[in-house]
Amino acid sequence: MRAGPMVRLVARSLLAPSFAVAAAILVKGYADAGDGFSAGAVAALGVMLQMLAFGRERVARDLPLHLAPRVAMCGLAIALGVLIIPVLAGGAPLEHWPPPGEKPIYIGTLELITAVVFDIGVFLLVLGACVAIIDALARARAAEEEVA
Amino acid sequence: MDELPPPTPPAGGDQVIAGPDGPEDAARPQTGGFGPSAAGAIAAAVLALVALGILWADGGGSIDEPWAPAWDLRLSFALDGLAALYGLLAAGVGALVFTYASAYVPRHLAADGRPREDEARLHAAMVLFLVAMVGLVTSEDLILLFVFWDLTAIASWLLIGFDRRRREARLSALMAMLVTTVTAVLILIGILMLRAEYGTTQLPELLRVAEPSTTVTVACALIAIGALAKSAQVPLHFWLPRAMAAPTPVSAYLHSAAMVAAGVFLLSRVHPLIALEPGLLDGLIVVGLLSMAVGGVLALAMDGLKQVLAYSTISQYGYVVTMLGVGGAKGAAAACFYVLAHALAKSALFMTAGAVTQATGAKALSATGGLLRKLPLLAAGSAAAAAGIAALPLTIGFFKDELFFAASAQRSTELGVAAVLAAGLTFAYMARFWAGIFLGPLRSPVRAPLERRLVWPIAGLGVLVVLGGIAVAPFAELAGDAATVTNGAPVDLHVAYHLDTRTENLMALGAWSLGLLLLAARPAYVPALAAFARLGERLGPDRLYWVSLRKLNELSDAFHDFEVRDLRSRVSSVIVPASVLVALGVIVTPTGGVYVVGAVERDDLPLVVALATCVFAAISVTIPRQHIALTLTLSGVGFSLATAYALMGGADVALVAVLVETLFALLFFGVFALVPRSVLRREARRRSPDRNRWRDGVVAVASGVIITLVVWSALSRPVPKDGMAERHVALTEVAHAKATVTAILADFRGLDTFVEITVIGVAMLIVMAAVRTRRRA
Numbered sequence: 001m002r003a004g005p006m007v008r009l010v011a012r013s014l015l016a017p018s019f020a021v022a023a024a025i026l027v028k029g030y031a032d033a034g035d036g037f038s039a040g041a042v043a044a045l046g047v048m049l050q051m052l053a054f055g056r057e058r059v060a061r062d063l064p065l066h067l068a069p070r071v072a073m074c075g076l077a078i079a080l081g082v083l084i085i086p087v088l089a090g091g092a093p094l095e096h097w098p099p100p101g102e103k104p105i106y107i108g109t110l111e112l113i114t115a116v117v118f119d120i121g122v123f124l125l126v127l128g129a130c131v132a133i134i135d136a137l138a139r140a141r142a143a144e145e146e147v148a
Numbered sequence: 149m150d151e152l153p154p155p156t157p158p159a160g161g162d163q164v165i166a167g168p169d170g171p172e173d174a175a176r177p178q179t180g181g182f183g184p185s186a187a188g189a190i191a192a193a194v195l196a197l198v199a200l201g202i203l204w205a206d207g208g209g210s211i212d213e214p215w216a217p218a219w220d221l222r223l224s225f226a227l228d229g230l231a232a233l234y235g236l237l238a239a240g241v242g243a244l245v246f247t248y249a250s251a252y253v254p255r256h257l258a259a260d261g262r263p264r265e266d267e268a269r270l271h272a273a274m275v276l277f278l279v280a281m282v283g284l285v286t287s288e289d290l291i292l293l294f295v296f297w298d299l300t301a302i303a304s305w306l307l308i309g310f311d312r313r314r315r316e317a318r319l320s321a322l323m324a325m326l327v328t329t330v331t332a333v334l335i336l337i338g339i340l341m342l343r344a345e346y347g348t349t350q351l352p353e354l355l356r357v358a359e360p361s362t363t364v365t366v367a368c369a370l371i372a373i374g375a376l377a378k379s380a381q382v383p384l385h386f387w388l389p390r391a392m393a394a395p396t397p398v399s400a401y402l403h404s405a406a407m408v409a410a411g412v413f414l415l416s417r418v419h420p421l422i423a424l425e426p427g428l429l430d431g432l433i434v435v436g437l438l439s440m441a442v443g444g445v446l447a448l449a450m451d452g453l454k455q456v457l458a459y460s461t462i463s464q465y466g467y468v469v470t471m472l473g474v475g476g477a478k479g480a481a482a483a484c485f486y487v488l489a490h491a492l493a494k495s496a497l498f499m500t501a502g503a504v505t506q507a508t509g510a511k512a513l514s515a516t517g518g519l520l521r522k523l524p525l526l527a528a529g530s531a532a533a534a535a536g537i538a539a540l541p542l543t544i545g546f547f548k549d550e551l552f553f554a555a556s557a558q559r560s561t562e563l564g565v566a567a568v569l570a571a572g573l574t575f576a577y578m579a580r581f582w583a584g585i586f587l588g589p590l591r592s593p594v595r596a597p598l599e600r601r602l603v604w605p606i607a608g609l610g611v612l613v614v615l616g617g618i619a620v621a622p623f624a625e626l627a628g629d630a631a632t633v634t635n636g637a638p639v640d641l642h643v644a645y646h647l648d649t650r651t652e653n654l655m656a657l658g659a660w661s662l663g664l665l666l667l668a669a670r671p672a673y674v675p676a677l678a679a680f681a682r683l684g685e686r687l688g689p690d691r692l693y694w695v696s697l698r699k700l701n702e703l704s705d706a707f708h709d710f711e712v713r714d715l716r717s718r719v720s721s722v723i724v725p726a727s728v729l730v731a732l733g734v735i736v737t738p739t740g741g742v743y744v745v746g747a748v749e750r751d752d753l754p755l756v757v758a759l760a761t762c763v764f765a766a767i768s769v770t771i772p773r774q775h776i777a778l779t780l781t782l783s784g785v786g787f788s789l790a791t792a793y794a795l796m797g798g799a800d801v802a803l804v805a806v807l808v809e810t811l812f813a814l815l816f817f818g819v820f821a822l823v824p825r826s827v828l829r830r831e832a833r834r835r836s837p838d839r840n841r842w843r844d845g846v847v848a849v850a851s852g853v854i855i856t857l858v859v860w861s862a863l864s865r866p867v868p869k870d871g872m873a874e875r876h877v878a879l880t881e882v883a884h885a886k887a888t889v890t891a892i893l894a895d896f897r898g899l900d901t902f903v904e905i906t907v908i909g910v911a912m913l914i915v916m917a918a919v920r921t922r923r924r925a
Contacts, residue, residue, distance in 0.1 A: 041807040100882040129912040
């Protein structure tokens with residue numbers, strides 16, 4: 001099954017913007033609407049649209065789909081790290097740095113705080129999990145067609 | 149043959165002649181040298197032994213680091229007398245048993261047709277157990293102690309179920325795990341009760357402040373139940389004979405010096421708390437005496453080598469529990485010394501049983517005999533160990549019984565008599581065990597020479613047992629220091645040979661005579677023993693365990709079958725109970741001031757339009773019959789709701805709503821792409837029967853009405869002034885955030901978020917695994 005030329009054109013031209021929007025949502029999460037979950041969902045939507053429009057095989061040639069589960073697990077590991085490290089250092093789980101009252105480090109307008117790192121973990125997990133699930137279903141479909 | 153059949157059909161290691169690691173396999177020697185994992189395990193145990201020894205000689209030591217100050221948890225370890233006794237036992241016996249295992253396990257694996265690399269699993273679990281045990285005995289904090297307690301349970305599960313291809317081994321491992329961890333929950337409850345009462349889980353502080361009260365009594369009773377289950381005391385003893393399905397090194401370690409010892413260790417550790425309530429101590433005596441009797445009698449009845457030893461262990465730890473129940477300086481001294489003497493001797497006997505099976509293939513007393521000349525060193529080592537358990541002079545065991553007799557006789561005459569009876573039983577089954585293997589006619593010839601590593605650890609322990617019978621002072625000192633901790637007051641432990649007619653000596657003579665009598669008269673009461681064993685099998689707690697396990701399984705299956713019958717029952721099994729609860733909540737909530745219709749102002753017009761669109765879309769969902777159209781209409785509902793959120797100022801919520809709607813629409817399309825067109829067309833044309841249509845209509849209207857009422861009552865209720873929402877908004881700034889929702893997700897409620905993303909990760913793994921199995925199928 002292949003989508004029509006119009007859908008393919010739109011899908012292809014939306015891939016890069018969806019990643020850009022995801023990055024923006026992620027980075028600006030602490031100042032504006034959006035967070036790791038939304039960012040992950042936007043990025044995953046971009047990838048899913050490609051798969052709907054071009055089929056799994058075509059997309060797998062351009063994007064490293066097989067890495068999706070690893071991306072998800074990395075995200076989980078990052079979030080777990082942010083959760084555990086303060087405990088090892090003697091704090092409460094998920095105690096963020098810098099503590100209240102201290103000035104965070106700025107890069108331009110971007111604040112360096114561990115809550116953002118946690119959010120990046122959430123982002124990677126949502127992106128990886130969505131893509132991995134869709135990819136698994138698509139591969140199942142391909143395998144079924146082969147059998148048939 | 150006057151021997152009994154094995155009492156419990158699935159118990160492993162009972163066959164008279166071994167099944168899987170039978171004669172032809174045992175005949176093939178496996179002298180493969182040390183595996184790297186075995187060498188590592190031995191090194192770990194020796195290291196632990198040396199470290200503990202040096203530290204203890206140095207006067208102990210302690211570590212106290214904050215762990216989670218927010219929860220008032222500390223990593224506090226201390227090496228006191230009690231910790232030194234049990235830690236040195238676990239490490240020392242561990243070093244010898246691991247050496248034995250380095251030769252035993254490769255043979256065991258070869259007999260089972262498993263690759264030699266599998267031995268690494270066993271050694272790793274053994275070391276895990278050793279680490280958990282050392283952590284357990286040195287913990288000063290009860291929560292920390294509980295963590296290590298559960299770690300020992302996990303390690304023992306891995307070890308007992310090492311032969312995981314055998315059903316018995318798996319069931320036995322599960323049983324040991326269930327019995328010890330379900331009761332461990334009781335320990336946790338006890339600990340938390342103490343914490344609620346005194347605000348601390350630090351043991352030294354608890355011992356200082358605790359006073360007799362109902363809370364303390366109940367908490368201690370719960371802790372004691374967990375400890376007794378771990379020490380395989382009646383009526384929670386049934387897992388131990390089953391656990392003999394484990395490879396012999398595991399039994400030699402877990403069921404002499406480590407796992408079962410952990411139970412009495414905990415009792416000793418919290419003994420000053422238990423001693424606050426004399427009734428609890430009396431309870432310990434009752435349980436101990438029962439275990440002594442049941443274990444001793446069944447040890448006399450069993451035929452399997454390891455079965456005799458398993459029941460012997462139950463009985464021997466019954467002694468220790470009884471002594472802890474007697475309490476005081478004498479009881480504590482007897483208990484601690486008993487643990488030391490028993491662990492050395494019993495691990496040697498377990499290893500003897502394994503070595504005999506490896507040499508001859510025989511696994512039961514009825515199939516062995518006359519091995520004295522064939523395996524002289526093994527016979528000598530195990531003779532010393534058996535004499536140690538039977539409390540003969542010139543072994544460390546003599547003193548264990550001397551202390552035991554002294555404490556019992558001091559408590560009461562009845563207890564003294566019971567002690568003599570128990571010691572007589574012990575003498576009888578130990579003599580029968582050793583004589584059955586090494587004396588009499590040769591029943592199974594030696595087929596395979598034994599490696600030195602299968603014999604020397606036994607000889608080494610035998611030497612220790614005899615050494616303890618000659619120069620007892622160092623052993624007595626170690627046990628005395630442990631008893632001081634148990635008793636909560638200094639204990640002066642002195643033992644020596646006295647060649648006079650003092651009570652202890654007379655009691656010992658009485659016990660030996662009784663033992664000889666029991667041995668001689670054995671044919672007369674064997675039928676009675678058999679009947680007792682069968683009764684236990686029919687009506688015993690073992691039976692209760694299986695019945696309750698099966699019933700629980702059936703209940704769970706029944707729920708599960710209903711839930712997974714089809715998509716509708718799966719969804720409704722979640723939604724129906726939840727909505728009934730919500731409806732009940734709405735009904736019982738006072739309705740004063742709610743269900744108000746607020747004023748609609750001009751600024752609200754966009755919101756009203758959005759909501760109206762939403763209503764319109766929701767009604768339209770009932771119309772389309774094509775799947776794609778239906779999906780798009782459903783998305784329409786979601787998108788108009790997202791618009792409403794945005795108009796109400798919830799930009800974050802609106803963003804998520806849009807994303808979720810888009811995701812779901814794409815997912816639906818993806819799923820439709822998987823379904824053949826013809827099926828979709830047929831389903832779209834199908835009409836549901838009228839009866840269902842009415843039912844569905846009623847359900848839809850009822851749930852709609854309830855939801856409306858719930859939302860209405862929630863929205864028309866005045867928002868509390870200092871609610872959670874205000875606090876979160878105020879804290880957002882402090883958390884270096886400008887968007888409250890994000891701050892809640894990543895910071896205030898970060899733990900929830902973490903659990904949620906873990907669920908997503910797990911769901912991903914499940915989908916991938918499900919698809920993979922389907923493809924393979």
